[in-house]
Amino acid sequence: MNAPSPLRPPMTRPTGRFMLAHPAHAIALGFGSGLSPKAAGTVGTLWAWAAFLVLQPWMNEARWGLLLLISLPLGWWACSVTARHLQAGDPGCIVWDEILAFWLVLWLIMPTGWPEQLLAFALFRYFDAAKPGPVGWADRLYHDMDPSHARHGWAKAGWGIMLDDLVAAFCTLLLIALWRSF
Secondary structure: OOOOOOOOOOOOOOOHHHHHOOHHHHHHOHHHHHHOOOOHHHHHHHHHHHHHHHHHHHOOHHHHHHHHHHHHHHHHHHHHHHHHHHOOOOOOOOOHHHHHHHHHHHHHHOOOOHHHHHHHHHHHHHHHHHOOHHHHHHHHHHHOOOHHHOOOHHHHHHHHHHHHHHHHHHHHHHHHHHHHHO
């Protein structure tokens, strides 16, 4: 018996109207950063960086920890709902995964100056885009399934969207920790 073929990316890009039609869409699309016609993941990561710096004066370790803790299940839900509404397993316009993962990176490397933040950005984007080693493994875990044919398929798709970026964040943090140790 042949396995169902993986879903294809959405044929049309979501619009601002789509984003505003459901709270999950606004979250998953990074409050508009995922609507970028090119390099949505990079734009979402830049949005995460800017939002982190804007929020930083009002945040402390506990608040960042709470925000990240809440953002993980909220993002999982938002990515699952939005992927289902777009009928795509991992649409490129969903950028909440980049936002959450890069916030985690910044939270754990701060305080630091612009050069190390830029290094973190470059490393994270490399791991997220190229998907070497463990990032590629995490991406493939859920990427090849058709969520519409699997039990709890859209929830699995939402988790799959989030997982590879969390692994990319871990790899980024590992390299920064090694760099700092030398």
